Amino acid sequence: MTHPTSRWIDLDYARLYAEEAGEGDAITMLHGFLVDSGQWDNEFTALADTHRVLRYDARGFGRSTIEPGSYAHHQDLAAVLDACGVQRTTLLACSGGAATALDFALAQPERVSALILVGPGYWGRFADSTPAARAFLQALGTFDVSGLIDSSLRAFTDGPRRAQNEVDPAARRHTEAMTTHLFKREVSYWTRAAVAQDQRTPKPSALERLHEIDVPVVLIVGSEDQIEVHQLSKELAEGLPHARMFVVHGAGHHANLEAPAQVLGIVRNALSMAALMD
Numbered sequence: 001m002t003h004p005t006s007r008w009i010d011l012d013y014a015r016l017y018a019e020e021a022g023e024g025d026a027i028t029m030l031h032g033f034l035v036d037s038g039q040w041d042n043e044f045t046a047l048a049d050t051h052r053v054l055r056y057d058a059r060g061f062g063r064s065t066i067e068p069g070s071y072a073h074h075q076d077l078a079a080v081l082d083a084c085g086v087q088r089t090t091l092l093a094c095s096g097g098a099a100t101a102l103d104f105a106l107a108q109p110e111r112v113s114a115l116i117l118v119g120p121g122y123w124g125r126f127a128d129s130t131p132a133a134r135a136f137l138q139a140l141g142t143f144d145v146s147g148l149i150d151s152s153l154r155a156f157t158d159g160p161r162r163a164q165n166e167v168d169p170a171a172r173r174h175t176e177a178m179t180t181h182l183f184k185r186e187v188s189y190w191t192r193a194a195v196a197q198d199q200r201t202p203k204p205s206a207l208e209r210l211h212e213i214d215v216p217v218v219l220i221v222g223s224e225d226q227i228e229v230h231q232l233s234k235e236l237a238e239g240l241p242h243a244r245m246f247v248v249h250g251a252g253h254h255a256n257l258e259a260p261a262q263v264l265g266i267v268r269n270a271l272s273m274a275a276l277m278d
Contacts, residue, residue: 004048009056009083011076013069013198018056018080022048025113025275026089028081029055030097032119032254033189034152035178036062039094042260043267051271054089056080058097060189061182068192072200074103078111087111090274092267094118094254102206105213114274115217116267119229119253120236123201127226130160143191148183149176156253159224171257210239216277217243218270220263222251229253 004021019037027047029040037055047053059076060066077100081089090113093101098120105112127133132155139147157175158167182188192198206213217240221233237245246266251258 007083009080011079013067013071014059014076015065016056016059016076016080017063018054018084019044020052020054020084022050022052024051026052026054026086027271028077028086028089028091029053030077030091030093030100031058031061032094033061033096033121034156034182035175035254036182038062038174038178039254039257040092043092043256043264046264047267054080054084054086058100058189060187060192066187066189066192068196068198070198070200072103073100074107077104078108081111088113090114090116090271092116094256095121099123099206102213103202105215106202106206106209109214112215113278114215114270115213116220116270117217117236118220118255118263119222119225120219120233121229122207122232123205125228125232127155127228129227130155133226140190145183149179152179155226159222159252160226162224167252168258174257175254207235207239210236211241213240215242216270216274218266219243219245220255220266221245221247222253222255222258223247223249224252226253
């Protein structure tokens with residue numbers, strides 16, 4: 001892998017931290033909204049041998065800042081690609097990052113070669129059918145930091161059916177470190193989301209326009225993820241014209257952290273298929 005380079009990208013009301021490495025067709029990695037770009041440590045290193053890889057901390061996550069003011073995540077993605085000189089890319093995205101990817105694929109379809117979505121989420125679709133998921137939403141309402149960290153790990157890392165000791169310890173620790181950093185920030189995406197309506201989302205939503213997304217899509221969902229994630233994944237699989245879905249057994253919401261080799265294999269296969277169809 002070529003030595004990674006980092007940069008800061010200045011936007012209205014935010015400064016985003018981005019890293020890139022490698023050469024070739026581009027892959028841009030969008031993390032989930034409980035973690036940061038460290039979610040993709042394994043994929044960033046592995047795929048840089050064959051591709052140009054780009055990852056960044058979304059507004060209010062990781063090292064990126066957030067200030068009061070209107071924004072849309074898919075427009076932030078466009079600004080990152082522009083700043084890095086990326087014209088066209090595959091989007092490898094998890095959870096809330098998948099919502100950004102779907103919105104961007106509709107806003108600028110000529111810039112997307114494929115979508116690979118892990119544990120996909122979309123704006124306003126919250127898990128609330130399990131005690132841990134409801135505890136997370138309750139903690140979010142009062143911004144109880146310790147409650148947010150504990151309930152998010154129980155709801156999304158452990159999942160509805162597993163005890164903590166049944167989860168890979170290293171994957172859980174890595175997730176906990178990123179989640180703790182996020183919720184202990186004085187100002188973050190979630191502190192702003194709790195008090196303001198700064199984020200703009202497209203109308204009609206991407207879920208009403210899935211038939212317009214004319215690129216290969218691979219959906220990856222952990223068997224131990226929340227039922228709402230499985231339901232949305234099925235909705236996407238049925239609504240997207242060129243979608244395939246894979247269930248990763250024994251993994252929760254951030255499936256790539258618990259089953260890195262299996263997910264990387266699916267990603268590499270998807271990239272090969274997309275290149276053949278391009």
